Amino acid sequence: MAVIEFINGSNNTYKGMKRAINYIKNPLKTAEHLTGGKDCSPDTVYEEFVITKQNFNKEKGRQFIHFVQSFSPNDKATPEIINEIGKKLLEHEVFNDFQVLYATHTDKEHLHTHFIINSVSFSEGCKWQLSKEQLESLKEYSDELCREYSIIVVDGEKGKHKNRGEYRATDKKQSFKYELYLAVKHCKWCSRSKDEFIENMNKLGYKVDWIDERKYITFTTPDGKKCRNRKLYPPEQFTKEALLKAFELNRQKADKKQLEARIELLLTAIEMISKDKSNNHNYHLPLTSLEGQAKKERAIEGAKGRGLDWDKEY
Template sequence: MAVIEFINASNNTYKGMKRAINYIKNPLKTAEYLTGGKDCSPDTAYEEFIMTKQNFNKEKGRQFIHFIQSFSPNDKVTPEVINEIGKRLLEHEVFKDFQVLYATHTDKEHLHTHFIINSVRFTKGYKWQLSKEQLESVKEYSDELCKEYGLIVVDGEKGKHKNRGEYRATDKKQSWKYELYLAVKHCKWCSRSKNEFIKNMNKLGYKVDWTDERKYITFTTFDGKKYRNRKLYPPEQFTKEALFKAFELNKQKADKKQLEASMELLLTAIGMISKDNSNKYNSRLSLTALEGQAKKERAIEETKGRGLNWENEK
């Protein structure tokens, strides 16, 4: 299980930044080989961060960003693998041109990696900004990495990320797009082939135009709205190549009956949401309503062993 948590630092100054850097490099919590830097050296990260700020005259305001990627004690994995996952997480586009110091801590029952990001981009001097959509994308990428390494993937710790995935539902102009995104994501991990993917999307009410002649896949909603896979965010996770890669992974992780059970459980949960008059979401946004909702957990418990949670897929 990997949970991404951003820490609000009360003392976000040069002094606070140095304290945070010293904390994550504390030899009582980590080892030198579990400490690394993206576009900076772990030994001189503090000085390099300051130099970047001075180069662009961006020495005021927020100085650093601190976040943690935590894993469950139930994940039987070594600190080296957790460190590698953290390093690969920084390949996400939101971290491009930002200096990042990271260290995997082994002092707690659960392994976790700390990240300290310089608040100023070293190429153009832009300050760090992270939209809700980008935050969701980082979490999704973290989940993809966990899946690749065979780790457990869940929604997060109880009470955290409660509204994960629901932020777009408040915008009626965008909610159908987010609902489509959820449908594609679910079918991506419940299918072992292109044909199974299309069939599962059909079950959720979507038409799929996927041909070899066209570069992009076009999805059509129940009311005729069309949307291409290149517009789903992040687009690199929904290319034809990425989908085929997921299908191959599914073949390795589960047999056909397990994936069919996953899809059936999802449809059962959707039926529960659609029949619930207290549901604040439109019945056509049932997947959005399932995101982070207790009903999803109850549906899983009531049909335990039927497969939706075969890798605790969200």
């Protein structure tokens, strides 16, 4: 999967910030279409960073944060895909209200994206901080993006690699969460109410602890693992408010029979996969396996529209 590494530069001053910006924008390392800015323009990013600091009288101390998201040299993803992953990474909540410059470099054997974060928030003037828990959350989000784009995973043994499907089947810590993500995502668009959502999740084997007075929803997997909705990515799509909004849209756009047909189709497919023990890696993760089958079908017969489109928000 992608590796996130923070670079601790010794010269974290205005001059150091300017050098870092110029370095990641170097046309010998990247291209204009692979360079972008979150809440800032790549052309005037240095000046914008400085103005933000001056507005809040925060010109002392650390001036910027520099980190890199690197990918395996064995991956066949294009620079444009890697750049898109980097852009989506900045949707994580740790970057809220902070200006970020990013650029994907193609000068090495492995593709990688550099990020320069302004150390001062443009909305509140607070300094950027990252706790251990937030760092772990950011890495998990990066992993989810890698799954979405079928990025290769390095399995820890030199020279050996696994694709995303193999990784989901063998890494229990991540696979159960991804399986839950698929279950919630599907039931989100197959339900017209909170109660119907819980009922559909129950049909898939999941318990749902949704108490109005509590901020988060807690899901319990068929084998007893617990996970809150804030751990699913992108988290803003799985808040109580986002789910309730989806239920309302479902009420407006689809009748009960259509939604029931979707969940029954899913249950039938899961039952078929679970009975096929020959696929001993994935039969206990039927939604993950079903997603993989759907992607293969779309690749082979995309023009015919076959397969389940897991990525479409119905």
